[in-house]
Amino acid sequence: MTAGLIGYSDxxxxxxxxxxxxxxxxxxxxxxxxxxxRIVRGDPNPDGPxxxxxxxxxxFDGRFASRxxxxxxxxxxxxxxxxxxxxxxxxxxxALIWPTLPEDGPQTVISRRDPASGAxxxxxxxxxxxxxxxxxxxxxxxxxxxxxxxxxxWASADPETGTLRVGQQPLVRAFGTDDEGEAxxxxxxxxxxxxxxxxxxxxxxxxxxxxxxxxxKIEAPRVQGFAAWDFTRHMDSMEIEDTGPNGLHGRLLNxxxxxxxxxxxxxxxxxxxxxPHHYAAIHFHDDDLHDCGWLDDFSFTVPKDMKSGxxxxxxTCGTQRDVIPFVVRxxxxxxxxxxxxxxxxxxxxxxxNFSRGMYDDAFRKRVSDWKAYxxxxxxxxxxxxxxxxxxxxxxxxxxxxxxxxxxTWRPNxxxxxxxxxxxxxxxxxxxxxxxxxxxxxxxxxxxxxxxxDEKGVELLSSYKVVLTGSHPEYHTEGTLDALQxxxxxxxxxxxxxxxxxYWRVALSPKVPGAIEVRRTEGGIRTWAAEPGEYYHAFDGAxxxxxxxxxxxxxxxxxxxxxxxxTFVGDSYRQSPAARDNTHAWIFEGVKDELFxxxxxxxxxxxxxxxxxxxxRLGSPLxxxxxxxxxxxxxxxxxxxHEERLGFTxxxxxxxxxxxxRADMTYIEKPKGGAVFSVGSITYCGSLPxxxxxxxxxxxxxxxxxxxxELRLKWPF
Numbered sequence: 217m218t219a220g221l222i223g224y225s226d227x228x229x230x231x232x233x234x235x236x237x238x239x240x241x242x243x244x245x246x247x248x249x250x251x252x253x254r255i256v257r258g259d260p261n262p263d264g265p266x267x268x269x270x271x272x273x274x275x276f277d278g279r280f281a282s283r284x285x286x287x288x289x290x291x292x293x294x295x296x297x298x299x300x301x302x303x304x305x306x307x308x309x310x311a312l313i314w315p316t317l318p319e320d321g322p323q324t325v326i327s328r329r330d331p332a333s334g335a336x337x338x339x340x341x342x343x344x345x346x347x348x349x350x351x352x353x354x355x356x357x358x359x360x361x362x363x364x365x366x367x368x369x370w371a372s373a374d375p376e377t378g379t380l381r382v383g384q385q386p387l388v389r390a391f392g393t394d395d396e397g398e399a400x401x402x403x404x405x406x407x408x409x410x411x412x413x414x415x416x417x418x419x420x421x422x423x424x425x426x427x428x429x430x431x432x433k434i435e436a437p438r439v440q441g442f443a444a445w446d447f448t449r450h451m452d453s454m455e456i457e458d459t460g461p462n463g464l465h466g467r468l469l470n471x472x473x474x475x476x477x478x479x480x481x482x483x484x485x486x487x488x489x490x491x492p493h494h495y496a497a498i499h500f501h502d503d504d505l506h507d508c509g510w511l512d513d514f515s516f517t518v519p520k521d522m523k524s525g526x527x528x529x530x531x532t533c534g535t536q537r538d539v540i541p542f543v544v545r546x547x548x549x550x551x552x553x554x555x556x557x558x559x560x561x562x563x564x565x566x567x568x569n570f571s572r573g574m575y576d577d578a579f580r581k582r583v584s585d586w587k588a589y590x591x592x593x594x595x596x597x598x599x600x601x602x603x604x605x606x607x608x609x610x611x612x613x614x615x616x617x618x619x620x621x622x623x624t625w626r627p628n629x630x631x632x633x634x635x636x637x638x639x640x641x642x643x644x645x646x647x648x649x650x651x652x653x654x655x656x657x658x659x660x661x662x663x664x665x666x667x668x669d670e671k672g673v674e675l676l677s678s679y680k681v682v683l684t685g686s687h688p689e690y691h692t693e694g695t696l697d698a699l700q701x702x703x704x705x706x707x708x709x710x711x712x713x714x715x716x717x718y719w720r721v722a723l724s725p726k727v728p729g730a731i732e733v734r735r736t737e738g739g740i741r742t743w744a745a746e747p748g749e750y751y752h753a754f755d756g757a758x759x760x761x762x763x764x765x766x767x768x769x770x771x772x773x774x775x776x777x778x779x780x781x782t783f784v785g786d787s788y789r790q791s792p793a794a795r796d797n798t799h800a801w802i803f804e805g806v807k808d809e810l811f812x813x814x815x816x817x818x819x820x821x822x823x824x825x826x827x828x829x830x831x832r833l834g835s836p837l838x839x840x841x842x843x844x845x846x847x848x849x850x851x852x853x854x855x856x857h858e859e860r861l862g863f864t865x866x867x868x869x870x871x872x873x874x875x876x877r878a879d880m881t882y883i884e885k886p887k888g889g890a891v892f893s894v895g896s897i898t899y900c901g902s903l904p905x906x907x908x909x910x911x912x913x914x915x916x917x918x919x920x921x922x923x924x925e926l927r928l929k930w931p932f
Contacts, residue, residue, distance in 0.1 A: 258627025612743030636819025734759025785820025817901025
């Protein structure tokens with residue numbers, strides 16, 4: 217289902233003097249209105265502070281003609297250079313395939329065909345086996361292929377005799393199966409040579425870029441005497457190289473998954489860089505999506521004196537609306553404030569368009585009643601999936617792109633129909649923090665994970681304190697190195713979330729806009745990578761949890777992911793250390809020993825995903841636990857997989873109940889540096905409670921005031 221008004225931008229972060237372009241699809245009969253806003257609060261819950269999008273129409277305000285722009289999922293290889301090349305007189309094509317949905321309708325393995333006339337050829341997987349199509353002629357084997365089995369498939373055409381042949385042969389035979397065969401037939405008139413590009417895993421179409429997209433792996437496709445594509449080359453890119461006589465190189469569209477086990481894989485080597493011939497396959501999906509390729513509608517150039525912050529381009533057309541967020545960051549070394557908020561854009565992108573399968577009538581009613589963001593990924597899978605989803609063939613989604621509409625990356629978007637709160641995650645949940653900073657009159661700059669990975673610690677070094685939001689889960693080596701260096705050289709970090717610094721991700725300059733994750737070995741996850749497919753294609757690094765690379769979150773922030781529950785929250789209880797002379801300043805004005813049993817995320821400050829201290833995993837010996845959460849029901853919470861050995865036994869030797877907790881932790885670092893960590897995803901949701909006048913708010917204010925050397929007075 218196509219949204220009536222939707223858009224995306226060509227970048228997510230800009231600084232003064234730079235230009236950001238917006239690409240919009242509008243089905244309205246009239247022009248749409250675009251206006252710049254600053255995103256301060258993005259929670260539509262009528263029981264809390266109202267959403268706040270500041271009108272900045274004095275900086276940008278315009279009307280633009282409506283036009284519909286489509287998203288066309290489905291990955292494939294495109295060889296434009298083949299358009300002008302001549303085929304051999306006698307045609308023979310073949311490939312190795314590993315189909316994942318062999319029972320589906322026609323799926324093309326390799327083609328060179330005019331979509332209007334049908335001239336050319338296509339080797340096609342069908343529910344009746346392999347088929348070879350040329351013009352109006354078709355021959356099919358008539359034997360079904362099995363799923364997730366390697367086959368050699370081939371087809372040939374003899375112009376002299378008019379004979380067409382097609383065949384399939386499993387590389388491993390199974391007792392009792394009959395899936396090997398060949399078929400032949402006579403063509404009524406061969407018209408093989410078409411001035412068209414070659415497509416791998418699809419064929420050309422008249423109404424869209426490609427059709428009949430293949431689901432599964434393809435290896436070593438070739439046209440004898442014409443081209444032979446070797447997928448072991450340029451594995452970290454979207455290029456495909458022809459080793460044949462004509463040098464017909466091509467490119468991949470819509471991000472099929474590379475560095476995949478091929479037909480020769482034996483298990484002897486797990487790193488594709490050391491044995492690329494074992495990883496000669498590409499996994500294609502008919503629901504892959506990278507760059508929608510929409511045309512620019514308008515652009516905005518950031519004024520020289522524009523304040524750093526989270527902004528949005530607000531679109532309206534009749535009753536339709538959308539807001540496309542972006543960040544204005546400061547110049548390197550030229551901070552506009554003492555406080556820096558690090559927006560978790562890697563995590564936002566990894567989760568983008570997460571279809572949770574929860575969008576029922578009751579949820580729709582809440583969205584309508586609250587005037588929340590109107591679009592949900594459950595109804596818009598055409599805009600691509602999240603890495604928390606499965607492809608239609610059951611394999612996990614390893615890539616996420618920002619070059620498409622990102623429905624979950626919107627203010628006022630509801631992830632859950634939360635009985636006790638608002639049900640926000642990611643950017644809208646983090647506006648609980650930015651709204652709090654606004655209410656506390658704290659000036660702050662904003663940078664993104666993407667900025668930090670590119671620029672390094674230099675981007676942070678001018679700030680007294682750096683804050684995270686509710687869920688900074690995904691990081692690169694570059695962002696972790698920068699944060700570690702910052703805290704070791706006098707910087708102060710406030711980790712105001714849970715399940716942070718958990719998964720390793722990869723970026724590639726050869727694949728702009730995309731991020732890669734491999735869900736290896738263990739960890740709380742929605743899908744598991746296949747054995748042997750644990751190394752990123754983008755950077756060749758071993759994927760999975762940072763803990764598996766001996767870099768647990770505890771090393772940076774003193775605590776690490778310990779347990780996950782349903783989206784419910786509870787309270788913290790102060791420890792004796794909270795009341796000693798060294799740490800009493802943190803709890804100045806906090807009224808109750810048990811605090812935080814309220815909020816707009818699950819109804820409590822400690823909930824959903826919880827982190828705890830563990831010296832064995834690198835928590836510094838001087839880390840002090842100021843408070844720990846309690847009240848978590850074992851029926852609603854589980855200990856993370858990587859801490860469990862058996863049914864009740866754990867790696868730390870503690871009981872399961874003991875491991876289900878959040879530890880609020882304080883660490884002093886060299887040169888005046890410090891880290892304050894809360895260990896809960898729902899913590900920031902408690903900040904707006906009682907119009908921001910509450911114990912969680914006061915405690916956070918105390919730490920920020922000291923860390924940032926702000927000298928502010930508590931406003932209540």
